[in-house]
Amino acid sequence: MGIFERYAPFVQDYIYRNRWENLRAIQVASANAIFNTDDNVLLSASTASGKTEAAFFPIITLFAENPPTSVGCLYIGPLKALINDQFMRLTDLCDQAGIPVWHWHGDVAQTHKSRLMKRPSGILQITPESLEALLLHKHAAIPKLFGDLRFVVIDEIHSLLRGDRGGQTLCLIERLGRLAGVNPRRIGLSATIGEPARTGELLSSGTGRRTIIPKIDAKGVKWRLSMEHFYMKEEDSESEAADIDALPVLEEKTDTAPANADPGLGYIFEHTAGKKCLVFSNSREECEAVTSTLRQYCELRNEPDRFLIHHGNLSSSYRETAEEVMKDDAQCMTTVTTSTLELGIDIGRLERAFQIDAPWTVSSFLQRMGRTGRRELPPEMWFVMREDEPDARALLPATIPWKLLQGIAIVQLYMEERWVEPPRLDRLPYSLLYHQTMATLASTGEMAPRNLAEKVLSLSYFHRVSQDDYKVLLKHLLKHEHLQKTEQGGLIIGLNGEKIINSYKFYGVFKENEEYTVRCETQELGTIVSPPPIGEKIAIAGHVWTVLDVDHKRHLVYCEQVKGKIPAYFGLCAGDLHTRIVQRMRGVLQEDRSYPYLMKNAVKRLETARIAARNGGMDVNPLVNLGGNMWCLTPWIGTYPFITLERILRLKCAESLGLRNLDTARPFYMQFNMDADEEGFFEILRAELAKDIEPLELIYPNELPLFHKYDEYLPPELVCKGFAHGVLDVEEVRNTVARWG
Incomplete structure (x- = not known):
């Protein structure tokens, strides 16, 4: 059959x-x-x-x-x-x-x-x-x-x-x-x-x-892909519609942005007119700022507002309205969004997606590209890379367009190797261990310590957690009244634990900021972090509002809409860039070829970056002198090993190198002053890496690296151990430095 x-x-x-x-x-x-x-x-x-x-x-x-x-x-x-x-x-x-x-x-x-x-x-x-x-x-x-x-x-x-x-x-x-x-x-x-x-x-x-795992031989799909670069303060920028994958020009300009518009956002404004599009940004702050600016352009040109907004801090009514409008193929609207529209929601016949700067992962790029290309249309994405123009006297690392390199590297890794980030399965999930301990005890009621340990530690995800670590956790939770021991010797939730589990926020394990709900009369707009004083302005839902009142007890902000443009703030999340992407970025600097999806400005910007890198030796040397005793280190490794190397230099090598004023732009480069020369730098660093470095040695004095939601309730020794053995990667740093000439 x-x-x-x-x-x-x-x-x-x-x-x-x-x-x-x-x-x-x-x-x-x-x-x-x-x-x-x-x-x-x-x-x-x-x-x-x-x-x-x-x-x-x-x-x-x-x-x-x-x-x-x-x-x-x-x-x-x-x-x-x-x-x-x-x-x-x-x-x-x-x-x-x-x-x-x-x-x-x-x-x-x-x-x-x-x-x-x-x-x-x-x-x-x-x-x-x-x-x-x-x-x-x-x-x-x-x-x-x-x-x-x-x-x-x-x-x-x-x-x-x-x-x-x-x-x-x-x-x-x-x-x-x-x-x-x-x-x-x-x-x-x-x-x-x-x-x-x-x-x-x-x-x-x-x-x-x-x-x-069925192996499916997917048929080849031709992408429509372009990548353009803009200086944000540029007065005049000419960039025709995208010549994607060396195809003929797709369209004539149908619209123009207002005079003195941000060139990158003006480009988006022009090429979303009359079309149904998504514009992806990498943060809720940027999402709000971009939406507000694009709506301002509509107002300046006396056009109807054609921009919607969608991100995790908006109320469900705002999000669902955007989703419903985007499903209607008769409406040519554009939604500015974060990752909330990245996953598999069907929003109908989407014509193209825009990506502001580069996403952090190949996976995210593919998901966002995959929003388009449905209903017989080819997948289509336009990257818009924006940066402040470097000052003429800027030091070498500031002249490199890191986001442009990141975008090219992400595209090339998938096109050349079909590479996607692997899962991260080697952590010590102590924050989750706290959460599942409290959830298990809250749902079942009193349990003997031995039974609780058996029930929780037998969950397969905790296979790396030892019995000794769990004893340390339980003793700490008893001491701080998250747990309480009964007269019969059983464990129940303690007074402080009740406060945690009785909040609806306990159900989730992703870290949240303390949020305030923003309302205008009876309308809920969304949530913000750390509301400003009464009379100040906030940006949310793509508009600007004046704060009328703040109810700190109930976490409510009341406001009214006004005109204007200000930045928004919801709490930033740093990206975790994989080493393979950063290494491919170096390859982009070293190569002489162009890429068929690069537009005129991007081609020019990449060429100036390659010239600067070659003249400074950055394309081949990880350590370059910036003048005097100032140096720049570009290790070309991902975020976590970069953090590890930074700590090794500060804690293990600083005194021997005479290293000071270390400043980092993770995970791309470090700038610092040092007394040693290039040969001395490599000699001292290799000597330290030849030793048996215990990751816990890379915790700073008095540091408590709270990375995850429930870390604050853990004993400090488990917080440090989880960070040292789950985030820091001494072995990758060792292997990287061994390859340096």
């Missing part, structure tokens, strides 16, 4: 209604694995390749043949918006078969959740945070809800692989399975996975199953 014939009749009807002429390779491979094995499955294929259908066609076919007596499939998605989008798609797919589809997150009505609790069935879509809340507050109902759970589908699994949120998701699945007495098969979906075999191992951890 062929795969199509194996599908349930209502699935076949769905395929006919949508006029599919054949099944895609990913759908055939997935169906074979789900129908014919009991293994876990990892599906990796490009965006819009049909992964969702590939997973759910066989699942709902099996459900139609043998309906589950509880929720049969748990779908875990990283974003509310993605769940809302997939809820509509799955409801349409499952409606004819009478398979219920439920969704559960903070914006879902309580009546919908209550109906699920009364009649658990079908497919439940949920975020990791809402699943944590469910296990915490509906602990006794878990066996009824999930007693016949057969599948867990983890969408956009790559987004969960580089931090505590992915670890939390795996812990939640294991805890749920134990409570409900089930061992569901796991199906991971992603368009961008580096080292699939390692991801497959992580997906299967604790299940006793292997993971099938």
Whole structure:
């Protein structure tokens, strides 16, 4: 029997209604694995390749043949918006078969959740945070809800692989399975996975199953790609519409930005006119500033506002409005966004995406590029690189366009090698260990210390945590009243612990700033960090507002809209750049060739950078003299090994080198003064690296490196150990320095 014939009749009807002429390779491979094995499955294929259908066609076919007596499939998605989008798609797919589809997150009505609790069935879509809340507050109902759970589908699994949120998701699945007495098969979906075999191992951890990873030979897709460069203070900039991948000019200019506009944003303003686009920025601050500026250009030209905004600090009403408008192909609007529209939300016939500066990862680039290229259009992205023009007297490192090099390196790594960042699985997740300890105890009630340790440490994600470390943690939590010992010797949540777990923020493990909700009359605009005094202005939702009142007790800011333009602030997140990207940046400086997607300004800027690097020796020498006793070190390594090298120089070599005034631009270069010469620098550094350096030696005196959300509640020795052994990378620094001439 062929795969199509194996599908349930209502699935076949769905395929006919949508006029599919054949099944895609990913759908055939997935169906074979789900129908014919009991293994876990990892599906990796490009965006819009049909992964969702590939997973759910066989699942709902099996459900139609043998309906589950509880929720049969748990779908875990990283974003509310993605769940809302997939809820509509799955409801349409499952409606004819009478398979219920439920969704559960903070914006879902309580009546919908209550109906699920009364009649658990079908497919439940949920975020990791809402699943944590469910296990915490509906602990006794878990066996009824999930007693016949057969599948867990983890969408956009790559987004969960580089931090505590992915670890939390795996812990939640294991805890749920134990409570409900089930061992569901796991199906991971992603368009961008580096080292699939390692991801497959992580997906299967604790299940006793292997993971099938179908190899799909994807057909070649031609990208429409351009990259242009602008100086932000440039008075006049001529740049025609993008000649992408050496194709003919796509269009004539249809619009012009106002006089004296920021050249890069003026370029975006011109080439979004009459089109439906996304503009990606790398921070919420930049997202707000760009939206405000583009709307200002509309006002200056007496045009209707054609720009929307979407990021994580906005209220759900603002985000959902942008999503609905973008789904309407009749409206030619442009949304400025962060990573919140990077993942698999279907926003219809998107014509092109813009990227301001370079994203931090190849994975992010591919996801953002994948927002376009649907409904028979080729994927299309325009990079817009902006920088202040270097002063004529600027030192060498300041003359290098690092973001332009980063953008080229990211594109080239994928085009040349199909390289994507691998998962980070070698951390010591003490912050998550605290969280899961508190969550486990809060949901189950009093437990003996031995039983608690057994229950938590047996979660597969904590395989690197020792019994001794866990004893240190429990003693610390008892001392600080996060835990309390009963007369019978059991452990319960203590007074200070109650304050933590009773907050809705406890459900998540990603670090947050203390946020204030911003309101204008009855309208909720979003959230900000550290509100300014009354009378000052703030930027949010793409507009400027004057603060009328601040309620610090309830964390509310009341404001009214005014005209103007100011910067926004939500709390910055530094990027984690992989060594492979930084090394490829060096290759870009060393090469003589151009790249077909570079536009006129970018070609010129790259050439001046290559000349400057070669004249200064930066292209071949990691250490160059900037004059006198000032030096510049460009180690060409990623963010974490860069931090490690910086600490080795400060703590191990500074005195011998006579090193002072060390200033860094992570992860690109360090500037410093030193008394040693070039030969002495390498000799002293290599001598230190030849020693057996314990990473804990690289913690600064009195330093407490709080990186993760719950680090502040950990004993200091575990905070330092987690940072030293999970972030610092002495071995990569050692290998890098060994390669230097």
